[in-house]
Each structure stands twice: as C-alpha cells, then as structure tokens.
Amino acid sequence: MAQVAKRKGGTVAMAEVVDVRARVLAANEEAAARLRKTFSESGALVLNLISSPGSGKTTLLEATVRALGGRLRLAGIEGDIATERDADRLRALGIPAVQILTGGACHLDARQVRKVVDEAHFPGFDILFIENVGNLICPTSYDLGEDFKVALLSVTEGDDKPFKYPAIFARAEVTVVTKVDLLPYVSFDLAAVREQLAALNPTGKVVLTSARTGEGIPGWCTLLEQRLAVKRKAMA
C-alpha cells in the first residue's frame, strides 16, 4: 500500500492507496454464473433478447411460442420499466411468464433474474426467453447467465445501427433483422448491415424474420432447436 501526503486541517494527513483490480460488475457476474450453473444442470436453453423498444421482441416470442409451443416447454421473463403487458401477452398463449418491473432501470440485472428463477418455479422448461428492457446499450453489460444474446434490429430503425451500437452487435451470437415485410417501404440496405455485422462479429449469425408474414420464423425455430440439442448433448 502506497501512502500520499495530503494537507488537511492544517496538518499533514496520509492518504492510503490500495490496488483493487475488481470487476465493477462482479456481483452481477457472480449471480450470472450461478444462474448459468442452474440452467446447465436443468438442460434449459436460455436466451437474452436485446433491442430498442418496439423492434419486435415480444412479437417474435409470440410467433415462436405459436410455432414451438406444442413441442417444447417454453417460458418467458419479461423486463420492463412498467406494466405487466408483455408477460400477459405470453401468458395469453399458454406459457408461464414472469414480468420483472425495473422501476426505471434501463436493464435487467442477474440478481433480479435469479430471484425470479428461485421463486417462479418454471418446472423443467426447455427454452427460457429473457426479454430485456428495450434499450440497445445498457443491457449489453449485464450477463444474465444466458447461453447467448440475441440482438434484434427492425428494418424501420435504419441500416446504420450495428456501427452505432457496436457493443451489442459485437456480442450477440445471433442478430435477428425483424419486420422484413416492411423492406419495400423503407430504405434499409441489408447488405450494409451484413457487412457491419461481419466486421463486428465475424462468427455471428444473421436471421431475417417477419412476424407478420411468418417469413424466417421456421429458420429461427430450427436454430433454437439445434442449439437446445447441442446443449442437451453436452450434458449427456
């Protein structure tokens, strides 16, 4: 420990200097590691969905539940600043869903998810979808114990977003370009988006979907089933 002389109240006080070297989000990371362990013991695939508000996260989940709900046990955790609306939308389709109200916070924290998972008892689900608070920035730093992050980008948001929000697009294993039914009506350069994503995240996957027409939903569901199978195989 170093000491630094410092004048205070007329006398010389010694400030002590301690090297800390601690991750700022260590508490979150610890909770996330515990969640990840819980999820791998139960063999559940867990996704953390991140996008701007209105990109179509809940709508994609509704389409996914319609397509896979008969075959797989699905569950949802919905993060929002206020209202139970999104959890209600999933429950209306017959899957267990818990709303986390963040009361103003712009992201979900692993400790909140931990509490829900401990208390909510989703009995033996196959895939848990965690819909984060609508925000492309803050949720990126908070690991929730997920298998992978999914970034959504709707075609109405503009084709410059990956480079504008590099952190999430660099980290999301899958980017879903949503609302592709609207492509004829907006200027959205898909090739430019693919190029940006390739630069930020060379191993990432890009999926195009429209919840309106159903385009891309089967491919998205296949990806989920494959990832679930890989996780189950790793357990066996």
Next chain:
Amino acid sequence: MHELSIAQEIYRTSRAAVAAHGPGHLERVKVAVGELTAIEPDLLTFAWEALTGGGPDAGSVLDVEWHPARQFCAACNADKPRAQGTWLRLCPDCGQTLQVTGGQELDVLQVAFLPDGAGGETEGGNGRDG
C-alpha cells in the same frame, strides 16, 4: 440511469476496499472503462458526484482511465488505427475482415482513502500492506 447503477457498483466496491483497511474516507477512485461498455466517462463522473455528494465521501474524485476498443486484423497480425467512435469494415491494408478486440474493460483499479484519525506527525506503523 446506466451510469448511475455503474457508479453505485463502483462505490460499493470502493467502500469495501476501504473497510478492509479500517474506517476512512474516500479521496480518489481510479476505474478503467472500455469503449464497448457504452459508458460515458463524463456521465459516470457526474453520477459519482451525485451519489457521493452530501455523504461521508463527498468531494472524492472518480478518475476514469479510458480504453478505446481495438480493431485487429488477423491477416496482418496487427491492430488497425481508427478514429474514436468510428468502425472499419475491412482492413485498410489487406482487405480482410477486422475483428473488434479490447474495449470491454470495466474495473475498479485503485482506491485512495484517508484513514479516520490520520493526520499528524506519527505514522501508525502497524505493518499493513496492500
């Protein structure tokens, strides 16, 4: 919002570091912040001031060490310089796709504090070291 919750975590970590050495007041906390954390250094220091203001650690300084993200070309085996906040799609030298490396830092590096009752001529000399 984001910066405030990050400042709270930094404060908790710093306080715990001080507490491990006995009672005292924070003077200065040094943190490393990477570009890819999307944390704005100015907003973080404002959040710090708001958080510590009026409390026992009012006036303490949050010192932010900024780490830009790096763009790396595997073909050239070298980092490729870019202006902050801009991104290269391809290596300007060989045309290969670049990778984003570094810039994920978010760490408390060092805490300086004034032990309670410190000041004056004598040194405690109780052999603590960091």
